[in-house]
Amino acid sequence: MGIIFSGLAYLTLAVFSAEVFAKTAILWRAARSSLASGGGAAGATRPSCRAALKTTGDIFFLTRLLETNDVLWFGELMFHWSFLFVVIRHLRYVLAPVPGCVSLLQTAGIIASYLLPAALLYILIVKLAVERSYAPLYNLSLLVLLLLLVATGFMMTTAERADIVAAKVFVLGLLHFAPQAMPGNLFFSLHFILFLLLILCLPTHIVAAPLIMFEARERENHLRQILHNEHGG
Secondary structure (H helix, E strand, C coil): CHHHHHHHHHHHHHHHHHHHHHHHHHHHHHHHHHHHHCCHHHHHCCCCHHHHHHHHHHHHHCHHHHHHCHHHHHHHHHHHHHHHHHHHHHHHHCCCCCCHHHHHCHHHHHHHHHHHHHHHHHHHHHHHHCCHHHCCHHHHHHHHHHHHHHHHHHHHHCCCCCCHHHHHHHHHHHHCCCCCCCCCCHHHHHHHHHHHHHHHHCCHHHHHHHHHHHHHHHHHHHHHHHHHHHHHC
């Protein structure tokens, strides 16, 4: 089973990497074309510190979402930060030895593991109750997938505890291209399969999200400058 699951993992990463490469190439060509023609804010003005600072806020504090939907913003902010700390906590399975900074954040990761399902449920309720008419089925499916991923993780720590050592040996075997036996735990297998499905379902444009946000802020600054000049004139 270890070889089969390892093969599925490598295939999943290969497909996702190919999709990211293709999307990045398309965005890169579009950016070069825009710069060459001088179109848009990116071609008309130099990158500004104001746009960079606003983009940083968009990335870490979802300020753009706060401006448009403060109800959804609360759940999304809690989700993104709790998901980040849960991922950091999982680094103990892929790093040997485990860095001190990762060890220090284990408690924060445990707290985040309880906040994460609460955030997902909050987002799901908001989308079903408030935004039901225009909530994409893809987004709802991704939320359900994340909830199942969290549920199997909880089951491994409560109902049927997984062998931490065996899990780490398996993951490190993947990283070193030396497949090892799967831990004999049903919930670990389900958790791993759901993780692979999550990678396949992740939108590839997420890699270019900072660039997209920066360009949007640049356009806003450029438009604001044009309106100010026209008003002043």
